[in-house]
Amino acid sequence: MRPRQQITELFSTFLQFEADRFDRWIADARLRRRMQQLEQTKQVPTSEQFWALYWYKHWQVANLGMDESQVRMKAENPHQQARLHLAAYLQEPCYWAAQQTVRKFTDLHYRLADCFQIAVAEVPVVLKGYNPERGASLKTYAGMAFSSVLRDALRQRQVVDLSTGWSLLRRTSKKRLLEALHQAGLAETTIAPYRLAWICFNQLYVPAAPGERLPKPDPAFWDAVAQLYNQERHQLVPPGPAVQAATIERWLTQMANWVRSYLYPAVGSLNMPKFSEEATEVQDTLADPTSDSLLTELIEAEESDDRSRQQAKLNQTLTTALSQLDSQSQDILRLYYQQGKTQQQIMQEMAISQASVSRRLSKAREKLLTALVQWGQSLNIAPTPALIKDMSTALDEWLNARYQMNGTAPST
Template sequence: MLAITKFESFKLPMRPRQEIIEMFSTFAQLETDRFSKWLTDSKLRRSIQNCLVSSAEVPASEKFWALYWHKNWRNSPSSLAGMHLSAYLQESCYWAAYKTVARFTNTQYGLADYFQLAIAEVKTILEGFNPDRSSSLKTYASIAFPSRIKDILRQRKEADICTNWGLLRKVSKKQVLEALQNAGLSISQIAQYRLAWTCFKELYLQNQSGGSNKLPEPDRNLWSTVANLYNIERQSQLTPPGSECNHQTIEQWLTKIAVCVRAYLYPPVASLNVPKPGEDSSQEIDLPDPSSESLMAEMIAQEDAENRQNQLSQMNGVLQKALLSLDTQSQEILKLYYKQGLTQQQIIQQLQISQPTVSRRLIKARESLLATLIRWSQETLNISVTSNLVKDMNAALEEWLRVRYGDSLIPL
C-alpha cells in the first residue's frame, strides 16, 4: 500500500508549523490510478504562512487550524477558505476512494474517479460538519466521504438506466426549477419550460402504467397534443404569454429540460480547485485574527477532543458487544433492514416469518441497544437522563446502526 501521508511523502524533517503549512496548502496528484506526489499551491502557502507569522502565540495545532478555516468558511464562504479545507481533506478523499475501489471492483470507475467524486463533495462535507458534535473535521470526513460516494454511485446507477422521459417522471417542480436556474436560463425561459413540462407530465407521464424507468418514446401525436395544451395554458399561466409553439419546439424544450435535470442532479466530476465562471480564484478575504479571544476559547475547548474520541470509541465497543449479544434472528433482521435497506414486507418474504415477529424484533432490538447506551452514559459519563436526552440518544443510535451496517469499511 502506497503511503499517502503528506509528511511521509515529503520525506522532510518538519517542525510543527511547517507541517501545518503543508497540511493546508498541498494537493494530491494521481497518475494512472496511483498516488504520484503532493503539489503545493503557492497562494495557499503564503496565506497560511502569513497567519502563522501574525499569530505566533497560537500553537501549531491541526485541529485548531481546521476549526479556524471551517469557522471562517461558515461565516464568509470564499474560495480561499474552501481551498485550505480542500487541501486539508485530500488524504480523507484518497482513503475514501481507496476503500471504495476495494469494495466495488466490478465498476467502470477507478481510484482517480472515486477520488474526484470525493473532492467534488468537500462542500457537502463541510456543510454537514458540526464542531459541537464531532471531535474533528478529519474524523467526520473519514465517515462522511465513503457514505457520500456510495449515495452518488446509487444515484448514477438510477440515472444511467433512465430515459429522458423516465427521468422527467421522477423529478419534482422544485428540482426542475433548480435545474433550469443552474443551467443559466432566463426567468421567461424557465417559466415557459416549466409550463411545457407540466403539460407534458399531465398528458403523458401520468398515463403510463407501472414504475419503469424506460418509458416509451412519445410520438408526434403526443407532442402535438402537448403543444396544444401549452398554447392554451400560456394565456393564463405566463406573463407575457409569449408566442405559440409547435410540436417540434415542445419536443426540443422537454429534451433540454431532461438534459438540464440530469446535469443538475448527477453532475460530472469536477475538482473544487477549478474556479467557477466569474469567480476570482485569487480573491483575498478579510480573515479574523487567529489569536482572537473567541478562537482561542474554541481552541481550548478542542483540547478535550481526545477525551471525546475515547468516549466515542468506548461507546462503540459497548454497542457492538450489545449487538452481538442479541439473538441470531434479531441480528439478521437488523442486517437486512439497515445494510440491505429492505422493508419489513421484504424481510417477511425473505425470512418467511410473520409481520408481527419482524416488527417486534426490530423494536425490541433497538430498545435493548438504547437501554445499553443509556446505562453506559449514566455509569461512565455521569449523565442525568432526561426525555430530551433519550430522544437524542435514540437518534444517535439510529445513526450508529446505519453507519455500522451501511459501510463495513468504516472503522468502528
C-alpha cells in the same frame, strides 16, 4: 498512499491520480503561502485539529445564512477561501471513502479516481453536516460523511446515466426542475413557458399500464404535447404565442440537459484559466484572510481544556466497553469497520451465518451505545431520542476512527 505530515502540507496540497492510482501530492502555491504566513505570524502552539477548527469557523462565517447562489457571489470573501483549505485537508478521508466504496460496489461503472472526484465535490455538504460540539474531529466525521454521500450520489448517478432525457424529466421534481432552470440563467419570464411545457409533457408521458416501459417520444406524441400546451398557455402572464411540436421537443431536450448538468456539474480545478484571462488562473485571485478574531477566540476559549478532558474520558469509556466484548464480536467489528467488509464477506471469512454476523454486530454496537449513554448521564445529560440518535452517529464516527483510519485493531 503517502500520508501527509506537515501542517502546511495538510492544508495546501491536493491528491493527483495516475492510471487510477495515487501518484503524488500537488501543492497549491496560494494556499501554501497563506498557511506559511499564518504559522509564522501567529506565535501560538498549533496542531492539525487547531487549524481544522480554525478554517471550519471561517467557512461557517462565510456560509452562515446564505444559499448556494449567495455563496458563489461571495467567492472573493476572505473567509470563503477557507473552503479551499478544508478541501485540501479532507483529501485523505475522501480517498479512503472512495476506495472503500469501489471495493464494496462490485458492479460499479466508476473507477477510483471517478469516485474520488464525485466525493470531493461534496465537501460543502460534509462541512454543512459537521458539528464540532459533538466531540468528533472533522476528519473522523468526514470519513463517515463522504462514504454516505458517495453511495447516495453513485446510486443516483447510475440511475441518471442509464436514463434517457425523457425518463430523467419524468423522474425530476418540480423543485429540482426550477432550480436547474435558474442555474442555467433563465429569467422568470422564460422559465414560465418551459415549466408549463414540462407539466404538459408529464401529463402525457405516462405508461398505458402499470409496469409498462415508456416508449421513445414520436412525432405524434410531440404534436399532442404542443396541442395541450397551446390549450393551457392562457395560464401564463402574458400567454405568449402558440408553439409548434418542434419547439416543444427542443424545449424539453434543453431542459433534460440542464437538469442533468444541475444534478451532476463538472468538477473544476483551481488551476483552470479564468474566462477571458488565459494568462491567469483562478487561484491567482484568492485573497488572504486578514481577520484575527476567530484565531484569537480559539486560542483564548476557556472551555477548550474542559472539552479535551471530556473527550479523553469518552474515549476511555468506549475503549473499556470495547475491550469487554467477546473476541468474536471484536473480530466482526474489525472486519466491518477496519477492512470495510460486508456482512456477507464476514460470514464467509468467519464461517458463521449471516444472521449471526448481523446479530453480533447489532449487539456489539448496542453495548457500546449503552456505555455512551451512561457516560452522558454522568454529565447530567438526559438521553432523549434525538440525543441517542446523535450518539449513535458519534459512535460510528469513533469506531471508524478507531479501526479504519489507523488501519490497526484497538488494544484491549
